[in-house]
Amino acid sequence: MASIVKSFAIWGVDGYLVDVETKTIEGQPLISIVGLGDTAVKEARERVEAALRDGHFRFPEMKVVINLAPSDLKKSGSHFDLPMALGLLMESDQLHVNRWQDFGCIGELSLNARLRSCTGVLPMVIAAKQAGMKNIILPRENIHEASLVQGMNVVGFDYLREVVQFLEGEKEYTIQKEMNFHVAAEDPYPVDFNEVQGQEAMLEYIVVAAAGGHNLLMIGAPGCGKSMIAKRIPTILPSMTEEEALETTKIYSVAGMLKGKGNLIKERPFRAPHHNASTNALIGGGNNATPGEISLAHNGVLFLDEIAEFSKKTLDALRQPMEDKQVTISRVKYTNTYPAGFMLVAAMNPCPCGNYGSDKCRCSDYEVIKYRQRLSGPIMDRMDIQKYVQPVNFINLSEYAFGKSSKELRERVELARGIQKKRFEKIAGINCNAQMGHALIKEFCELDAECQRLLQVAYDRFKYSARTYYKYLKVARTFADLDGVAGIRKKDVASALMARDLEKEKAGMMVI
Amino acid sequence: MEYWIWLKQISGIGTILEKRLLDRFQSPQAVYEACVEELLSVEGIGPTLATVIRQQRSLDQARNLLEEILKQDIKLLTYHDPLYPAMAQQSSEAPTLLYYKGKIRENSTGVAIVGSRRCTDYGKQAAVEAAYFLAQHDIPVISGLAKGIDGYAHTACLKAGGYTIAFLGNGVDICYPKEHDGLLAGIIENGAVISEYPPGTRPRPEYFPERNGLISSWGHKVFVVEAAENGGALITADFARAQGKEVYALPHEIHNVTGRGANRLIAEGAHIYLHPSQLLPEHDLIDDEIDNVFIATAEGRPSKNGEIQSLNRMKRTNEKTFTIDRILTNIEKKILVSLSFAPKTIEAISEDTEIDQIQLIEFLSMMELEGLIRTYPGGRFAAVICSQNTVS
Numbered sequence: 044m045a046s047i048v049k050s051f052a053i054w055g056v057d058g059y060l061v062d063v064e065t066k067t068i069e070g071q072p073l074i075s076i077v078g079l080g081d082t083a084v085k086e087a088r089e090r091v092e093a094a095l096r097d098g099h100f101r102f103p104e105m106k107v108v109i110n111l112a113p114s115d116l117k118k119s120g121s122h123f124d125l126p127m128a129l130g131l132l133m134e135s136d137q138l139h140v141n142r143w144q145d146f147g148c149i150g151e152l153s154l155n156a157r158l159r160s161c162t163g164v165l166p167m168v169i170a171a172k173q174a175g176m177k178n179i180i181l182p183r184e185n186i187h188e189a190s191l192v193q194g195m196n197v198v199g200f201d202y203l204r205e206v207v208q209f210l211e212g213e214k215e216y217t218i219q220k221e222m223n224f225h226v227a228a229e230d231p232y233p234v235d236f237n238e239v240q241g242q243e244a245m246l247e248y249i250v251v252a253a254a255g256g257h258n259l260l261m262i263g264a265p266g267c268g269k270s271m272i273a274k275r276i277p278t279i280l281p282s283m284t285e286e287e288a289l290e291t292t293k294i295y296s297v298a299g300m301l302k303g304k305g306n307l308i309k310e311r312p313f314r315a316p317h318h319n320a321s322t323n324a325l326i327g328g329g330n331n332a333t334p335g336e337i338s339l340a341h342n343g344v345l346f347l348d349e350i351a352e353f354s355k356k357t358l359d360a361l362r363q364p365m366e367d368k369q370v371t372i373s374r375v376k377y378t379n380t381y382p383a384g385f386m387l388v389a390a391m392n393p394c395p396c397g398n399y400g401s402d403k404c405r406c407s408d409y410e411v412i413k414y415r416q417r418l419s420g421p422i423m424d425r426m427d428i429q430k431y432v433q434p435v436n437f438i439n440l441s442e443y444a445f446g447k448s449s450k451e452l453r454e455r456v457e458l459a460r461g462i463q464k465k466r467f468e469k470i471a472g473i474n475c476n477a478q479m480g481h482a483l484i485k486e487f488c489e490l491d492a493e494c495q496r497l498l499q500v501a502y503d504r505f506k507y508s509a510r511t512y513y514k515y516l517k518v519a520r521t522f523a524d525l526d527g528v529a530g531i532r533k534k535d536v537a538s539a540l541m542a543r544d545l546e547k548e549k550a551g552m553m554v555i
Numbered sequence: 556m557e558y559w560i561w562l563k564q565i566s567g568i569g570t571i572l573e574k575r576l577l578d579r580f581q582s583p584q585a586v587y588e589a590c591v592e593e594l595l596s597v598e599g600i601g602p603t604l605a606t607v608i609r610q611q612r613s614l615d616q617a618r619n620l621l622e623e624i625l626k627q628d629i630k631l632l633t634y635h636d637p638l639y640p641a642m643a644q645q646s647s648e649a650p651t652l653l654y655y656k657g658k659i660r661e662n663s664t665g666v667a668i669v670g671s672r673r674c675t676d677y678g679k680q681a682a683v684e685a686a687y688f689l690a691q692h693d694i695p696v697i698s699g700l701a702k703g704i705d706g707y708a709h710t711a712c713l714k715a716g717g718y719t720i721a722f723l724g725n726g727v728d729i730c731y732p733k734e735h736d737g738l739l740a741g742i743i744e745n746g747a748v749i750s751e752y753p754p755g756t757r758p759r760p761e762y763f764p765e766r767n768g769l770i771s772s773w774g775h776k777v778f779v780v781e782a783a784e785n786g787g788a789l790i791t792a793d794f795a796r797a798q799g800k801e802v803y804a805l806p807h808e809i810h811n812v813t814g815r816g817a818n819r820l821i822a823e824g825a826h827i828y829l830h831p832s833q834l835l836p837e838h839d840l841i842d843d844e845i846d847n848v849f850i851a852t853a854e855g856r857p858s859k860n861g862e863i864q865s866l867n868r869m870k871r872t873n874e875k876t877f878t879i880d881r882i883l884t885n886i887e888k889k890i891l892v893s894l895s896f897a898p899k900t901i902e903a904i905s906e907d908t909e910i911d912q913i914q915l916i917e918f919l920s921m922m923e924l925e926g927l928i929r930t931y932p933g934g935r936f937a938a939v940i941c942s943q944n945t946v947s
Contacts, residue, residue: 241902242902242912243905243911243912243913244901244902244905244912244913244915244916247912247913247916262934393932393933399932399933400898400931400932400933400934400935401933402675402676405673405674405675407672407674407702407703407706407707407734408706408707408710409702409706409732409734409735409738410702410734412734413734430934431900431933431934433900433901433902433903433934435902497924500924501924504923504924504926534917537916537917537920537921537924538916538917538920540920540924541916541919541920544930544934547930548930548932551929551930551931551932553679553683553707553710553711553714554710554737554738555710555713555714555737555738555741
């Protein structure tokens with residue numbers, strides 16, 4: 044009878060159970076690995092053979108067949124080394140499992156029979172828990188990550204021999220000292236909004252963007268502090284729930300970006316890809332259909348600096364994931380769906396020379412319009428808030444009062460988010476004001492006659508298009524939520540009308 | 556028509572000789588059919604040129620071009636066409652054949668507005684104001700479709716529902732600069748784009764001076780808004796003077812590099828531009844109009860103690876008239892005072908008035924909706940009373 048060791052494979056960001064079946068049969072000595080493994084899986088035969096010999100085990104002089112079941116799903120990764128080695132030892136009577144009847148294991152083997160850490164541990168352990176498994180064996184370096192899943196017996200080792208001794212019951216497992224990792228720092232962010240000085244009006248709109256989940260476009264001359272502000276936006280977003288943190292950590296685990304950290308990702312991710320980034324780098328792709336920047340920014344902020352310099356094609360590829368909050372990547376071998384719920388923060392220059400509005404600028408209106416059209420209409424449309432960032436007079440910086448701290452701002456954001464959570468409790472897929480469709484806006488953003496008149500005046504004056512009408516309503520709703528009031532006031536509408544500088548400017552442009 | 560194209564394309568013969576030939580033979584077809592002896596009777600045509608003309612006696616090229624032109628909806632304006640303005644014909648450089656798109660109306664001559672490509676906001680406002688004014692008086696605005704002043708002049712004229720003509724230094728089927736493609740379409744619809752170069756000709760630096768000559772020949776008056784030293788607008792002014800046209804130049808600060816050319820024109824005897832009405836035919840500037848330009852600013856200027864007396868009930872004379880029938884609050888007055896000199900950002904207003912920035916958001920928004928202040932490029936605001944050049 045073939046020996047079976049449980050292991051796992053990754054599908055998208057989720058793991059699933061894999062039975063590693065090992066059988067020795069009479070014949071020419073060779074190892075054959077079946078079950079749609081990629082090259083990393085196939086190469087395991089060399090590592091396993093070397094590791095067994097180095098660990099003073101006997102390598103069976105028979106034909107060995109290893110099957111990864113379910114055999115019709117593609118598998119990749121080097122973490123099948125350990126289960127294969129254990130299966131082979133069991134099959135050749137060199138290992139008798141006395142301790143656990145049921146356990147899962149993952150780990151890559153070095154030629155010296157050492158266990159190496161591998162990627163995707165968190166989703167695999169979650170899969171183990173969901174399959175009702177209790178015990179997991181893995182490389183010592185992955186213990187941190189695996190123990191994020193509560194209620195599992197996780198043991199980690201450095202050498203194959205230790206694993207064997209443990210399973211045979213010869214040695215007890217000693218809990219490591221550094222196992223105490225659930226204590227996180229109080230404030231995980233190294234930056235704070237109080238370092239941004241003299242731009243309170245701008246900050247008000249940042250708070251609104253954060254509170255309502257509105258996408259934000261900052262426009263300003265080079266060096267006016269756009270990036271500085273963007274980096275601080277995660278600090279005022281409400282802290283991540285356990286569920287959100289696990290989601291984000293899973294993505295990083297799959298992407299192989301948790302190495303060395305191992306902890307649960309508690310701070311909201313901030314991703315700032317360079318404008319030279321390819322579409323695949325942003326959306327996800329590559330041979331193995333790995334997650335891109337938009338998935339790595341899940342539950343956090345995707346910051347596109349110099350957004351006008353991104354290729355149009357790349358930007359337009361963002362449109363669909365922004366709507367769906369997830370992205371499906373299809374490649375020859377794999378089709379994966381990754382979550383991609385991020386807040387888009389972008390920055391750009393106002394015109395080709397960057398000094399629009401100052402005496403230095405000599406760009407014609409036509410050039411300015413042309414430059415701004417690098418952002419396609421649909422992308423511009425998704426930017427609920429478009430504000431100018433004004434350069435601060437840094438010589439007088441000491442004269443400015445310290446700005447409001449991130450903590451203070453975050454409290455306001457959390458209050459507004461709380462109201463929205465209640466509002467959208469019964470509506471699936473909607474968490475914040477920015478996600479409201481037309482029907483919901485009509486329901487939740489009722490205006491009195493006075494406010495209605497204000498909007499009408501604004502529309503006549505600035506010649507806004509009808510579709511932007513709803514944007515102002517959504518932003519006005521968030522302004523009201525920030526103050527915790529039920530109805531939208533005149534003040535909220537007035538403030539919302541100032542949220543889209545670029546659009547307002549368009550009416551004054553001398554162009555046809 | 557093909558004879559006109561043929562005549563224009565003979566190498567070795569320029570505009571002046573073409574016209575002498577036309578004078579002698581009455582039509583291009585007659586030139587085509589003339590023998591060497593007849594050709595020699597025209598002043599300036601020697602035996603060599605006469606042979607050259609005879610040697611090029613083939614209409615194939617002209618016919619091909621004509622076919623192409625008709626396909627692209629391009630029209631021809633010949634020297635003998637009644638639509639060819641007599642004033643333009645007087646210029647010795649006036650080409651015998653022009654290609655155009657759009658519609659050339661009767662009385663298509665107007666006022667030329669020219670200036671630099673990289674213009675200042677001041678120049679832009681002046682050009683827009685002048686073009687707007689001309690459009691309202693149904694005077695065609697003539698310019699060159701270049702970036703900057705040219706583009707603004709055309710655009711403002713079209714926005715005001717006026718008629719405008721653009722002269723190009725390239726074929727009329729090519730849009731240069733590229734970002735003016737929308738403008739080009741607008742001009743074709745409500746005016747004309749004209750070029751002496753056949754379709755498909757790419758813009759070249761040496762083509763533009765000739766185009767400048769055309770611009771000035773089509774204008775009764777030439778308004779140079781802004782020109783650096785050696786700027787292209789100065790070439791237009793030179794042509795204008797040679798053609799005996801009145802040249803108006805917008806005065807600039809003397810230290811301003813971009814205005815030096817215009818200032819030099821004034822020093823050399825060009826009219827100083829103070830009000831768009833100067834561009835009307837047979838018009839002498841009256842004192843009232845000169846005052847009018849300044850009224851707008853004078854009225855809103857705060858007096859020494861920082862209060863605006865006349866603000867509570869304001870009336871303006873021209874199209875920017877508005878009235879406010881309520882008493883302004885102290886905060887609103889403070890903001891208006893702060894904004895009455897130059898556009899300011901919200902940060903600067905806050906620093907000036909010591910009003911909290913967040914509080915200012917609402918005030919500014921409301922005041923803008925009421926028409927007391929308006930947005931300026933770059934997220935700035937200014938009191939409407941201080942802007943004299945608003946085109947609503």
